[in-house]
Amino acid sequence: MAKGKMGSSVKHDVIAAEDVITSELTRGERALDLVWRSWLFIFLLGLIVFFWSQTPANSFLTGSNFKLIALNTSEVILLAIGETFVIVTAGIDLSIGGILLIAGTCGGKVMLALSGTHAQVQMGLYPHATTAICVGIAVCIVMGTAWGLVNGLLITLLKLPPFIVTLGTLGITFGLSDLISGGTNFFAPVPPSFTDKIGNGTFLGLYVPIWIAIFFLIVAHIVYHHLRFGRYTAAVGSNEEGARRTGIAVNRQIVKVYALAGFLAGSAAVLDLAIFTNISRASHSSDNLNAIGAVVIGGTSLFGGVGTIIGSAIGAFIPTIAQNGLVIMNVPSFWQEVLVGVTIIFAVYLDQVRRRRSSK
Amino acid sequence: MTALSVTTPNSSGVEPILEARNIQKHFGHVVALREGNFQLRPDEIHAIVGDNGAGKSTLIKIISGVFHADGGEVLLDGRPVSITNPREARVLGIETVYQDLALAEHLDAAANLFLGREMLLPPPLSWFGFLDKKSMKQRAEGEMQRLKIGIQSVEQPVQSLSGGQRQAVAVARAIAWGNRIVIMDEPTAALGVRESAMVLELMREVKNHGIAVIMISHNLPEVFAVADRITVLRLGRTIATIDTSDTSLEAVVGFMTGALDALV
Known part of the structure; x- marks a missing residue:
């Protein structure tokens, strides 16, 4: 038994020595974390200050303009929430812009078809607006979720890389949307009551879509941090094989996560119809860029395992603020895409540096 | 030609919690295990040693349900059991700590x-x-x-x-x-000296809680530091099972390399 005693005294030394190492590591990590977290705020603040200084007084930095920015961000926030869950599993969803478009196209078509006869609607009469709106919303959401399911099933059943599957469904959904719509806008706007109540409607001074985005944000934050669903999502992204060995139904979790992203894209389609009364391919060609940008700029690692819902929501403001500011500056808003593209690359580079340091 | 285990089989009066008898395993024409014999007592750390290709990992993977044996039987508490996958092993109270740890x-x-x-x-x-x-x-x-x-x-x-x-x-x-048997595959392979000491101490602690430990290791000094018994495999055969206190490092190396003959 003397051996055992000796062993345990050695062990205490070992642990004491290790505690020092670990605490140093985490202190360094914490400092890096702080820089990491704050760079997004600094960048956002810099962007706001830049536009404020470059635009005429009372044009950019006003309450009403910021409400408008928030309204335009609400859709990106929904897409970014879904994308966050997907990226935490170490996957990627390149199809959400296409899913939004096809869900909105079908939902909008159904809404118009059920609102009344073609002639009535063309004259601006929508006799069955309420039913039409409800069914239209359901179509958007079901359509979005279904495409998300398709993504998830293809990835897990055929064991294909998410990048390829969702690139494929992006092409499919864009193409099908144009086939369904004939490549043109709807023959009439969606029912005005829909636009009035949701798109332009306000509650406590904020547009309804903003409240919807806030609601989804809170729910998603709770799901990610406090529900088993969130934990399994992170476990799958952190160590897929390890998660499988502990008995987690890894494939089912992956399918659920892509279905969730599809559901949120469908919900974003509802907001899109309500805000813009119409839907077109041109306005959704950079949705993926904006949503993925929001997620990686917000601090979620492309390598899986860690993520933040709130970060993605803040990141979602970068494309919309840029767009808004550039329009006011009278600069072609195409620069927005350039800016977001550059920022994504920078953010992923930072993440990689951070990972390399922490794995040392 | 049979290789028998030496040990004092039940001289201690302890029934084995787990026993593998005459386990055979082929991979195509390659024979990984010809005669794997192994007895685990409920209160010990039991090391399995052998040169590369001796069949250690194969034996362990049969016990943990990763491989299915072509012949022989595994007994748990004296009753034959059929373990066809790791989940079944876990249900029976046999858990494996893999080399890559499987942590998130x-x-x-x-x-x-x-x-x-x-x-x-x-x-x-x-x-x-x-x-x-x-x-x-x-x-x-x-x-x-x-x-x-x-x-x-x-x-x-x-x-x-x-x-x-x-x-x-x-x-x-x-x-x-609530597992009763923990299999540790090269638990210190990736660790430094201090860290290894900590893990060995942990293994003793696990044993003190009444859990039997099977360890695979290449590191004989560590095996001698922590194991109660050692089973030596060579070319797919169990050559010997020895009490650590009754043997020497040289003897174990002898069994491993064939310099010492099987204890018949």
Whole structure:
């Protein structure tokens, strides 16, 4: 038994020595974390200050303009929430812009078809607006979720890389949307009551879509941090094989996560119809860029395992603020895409540096 | 030509908790195990040693359900059992700590300990899958204390822990669920000297809690430091099972290399 005693005294030394190492590591990590977290705020603040200084007084930095920015961000926030869950599993969803478009196209078509006869609607009469709106919303959401399911099933059943599957469904959904719509806008706007109540409607001074985005944000934050669903999502992204060995139904979790992203894209389609009364391919060609940008700029690692819902929501403001500011500056808003593209690359580079340091 | 195990089979009067008899395993034309014999007592650390290709890993993988034996039988508490996959092994109380640990590195120690077996808050919150983080944290801390595992906080991501601490978390997970047998595959292979000492101490602690430990190791000094008995395999055969206190490093090396003949 003397051996055992000796062993345990050695062990205490070992642990004491290790505690020092670990605490140093985490202190360094914490400092890096702080820089990491704050760079997004600094960048956002810099962007706001830049536009404020470059635009005429009372044009950019006003309450009403910021409400408008928030309204335009609400859709990106929904897409970014879904994308966050997907990226935490170490996957990627390149199809959400296409899913939004096809869900909105079908939902909008159904809404118009059920609102009344073609002639009535063309004259601006929508006799069955309420039913039409409800069914239209359901179509958007079901359509979005279904495409998300398709993504998830293809990835897990055929064991294909998410990048390829969702690139494929992006092409499919864009193409099908144009086939369904004939490549043109709807023959009439969606029912005005829909636009009035949701798109332009306000509650406590904020547009309804903003409240919807806030609601989804809170729910998603709770799901990610406090529900088993969130934990399994992170476990799958952190160590897929390890998660499988502990008995987690890894494939089912992956399918659920892509279905969730599809559901949120469908919900974003509802907001899109309500805000813009119409839907077109041109306005959704950079949705993926904006949503993925929001997620990686917000601090979620492309390598899986860690993520933040709130970060993605803040990141979602970068494309919309840029767009808004550039329009006011009278600069072609195409620069927005350039800016977001550059920022994504920078953010992923930072993440990689951070990972390399922490794995040392 | 039969190789018999020497040991004092039941001289101690202890019934083996686990026994493998005449296990055979082929991979195509390659014979990985010709005659794998192994007895595990409920209160020991039992090392399995042998040169590369001796059949150690194959034997272990048959016990843990990863491979299916072509011949022979495995007995648990004296009753023959058929273990066809790792999940069945786990149900029988046999847990394996793999070399790559299978931890979710971004999650904290408590989350890893409960991965796949999360505690939930009482209904109606449990219907949504609300995690009972507080209870899990407390139980994880209790588990760490029980095994005298020194980590600052069970809420630290596993990736910020040292190699030895990670190994400790993996071991804690393996034995936290009422398992009776823990298989450790090269538990110190990736670790430095101090870290290895910590893991060996942990293995003794596990044994003190009444859990039998099977270890595979290449490191004979470590085997001698921690194991109660040693089973030596050579070319797919069990050559000898020896009490550590009755043998020497030279003798074990002799058995491993064939310089010493099988104890017949």
